[in-house]
Amino acid sequence: MVSSCARFSQPFCGVLALGSLAATEALGAKIAGGLERGDLVLLEGDLGAGKTTLARAILKGLGVSEAVPSPTFTLVQHYETGRLAVRHYDLYRIENPREIDELGVEEALDEGAALIEWPERAGSRLPDGTLHVVLEMTNETARTAILSGVSRWKNLLAGPYV
Numbered sequence: 001m002v003s004s005c006a007r008f009s010q011p012f013c014g015v016l017a018l019g020s021l022a023a024t025e026a027l028g029a030k031i032a033g034g035l036e037r038g039d040l041v042l043l044e045g046d047l048g049a050g051k052t053t054l055a056r057a058i059l060k061g062l063g064v065s066e067a068v069p070s071p072t073f074t075l076v077q078h079y080e081t082g083r084l085a086v087r088h089y090d091l092y093r094i095e096n097p098r099e100i101d102e103l104g105v106e107e108a109l110d111e112g113a114a115l116i117e118w119p120e121r122a123g124s125r126l127p128d129g130t131l132h133v134v135l136e137m138t139n140e141t142a143r144t145a146i147l148s149g150v151s152r153w154k155n156l157l158a159g160p161y162v
């Protein structure tokens with residue numbers, strides 16, 4: 001896959017090199033710092049690309065200290081953080097995009113923020129993400145992130161990323 005912003009028409013798009021797991025975790029901490037009520041964070045990428053790893057880092061950055069299981073089987077996990085309610089979704093096992101309507105994404109955004117892995121399984125049933133992260137495997141320990149969304153996320157492109 002070619003890492004590029006060509007397919008995105010959001011106000012902001014940029015490509016970030018994540019040279020290590022620590023760099024992905026640093027990105028998560030930065031996203032946590034900017035996350036607001038109504039934010040929809042779409043996490044796209046192949047199996048093992050690092051979507052759950054990034055979601056865990058975001059939740060940790062918001063102060064979640066409990067274990068964060070992958071919602072592969074439950075489809076959604078709820079978290080109450082110090083300043084924001086967050087729902088973490090994994091749509092991999094969705095068989096029909098119509099199931100999305102029962103998952104309460106609109107309510108999640110009314111109450112807080114939502115992080116969604118495998119958003120492409122929802123077809124066109126999800127609103128646009130305010131932040132869309134596409135993770136690509138560069139090698140075993142490095143990833144490339146294509147970030148796009150509303151312009152307030154532009155600062156994510158400024159490091160440092162270890």
Ligand SMILES: Nc1ncnc2c1ncn2[C@@H]1O[C@H](COP(=O)(O)OP(=O)(O)OP(=O)(O)O)[C@@H](O)[C@H]1O
Nearest residue numbers: 020021024046047048049050051052053141142143
């Ligand atoms: N730079 C990196 N960023 C993110 N993960 C990395 C990186 N380097 C190595 N990894 C490892 O890659 C794996 C990513 O797994 P993870 O469960 O986060 O992927 P996923 O995209 O959620 O997959 P799935 O589609 O199965 O849910 C983890 O074992 C993680 O430690």
Ligand SMILES: [Mg+2]
Nearest residue numbers: 051052070117
């Ligand atoms: Mg995952």
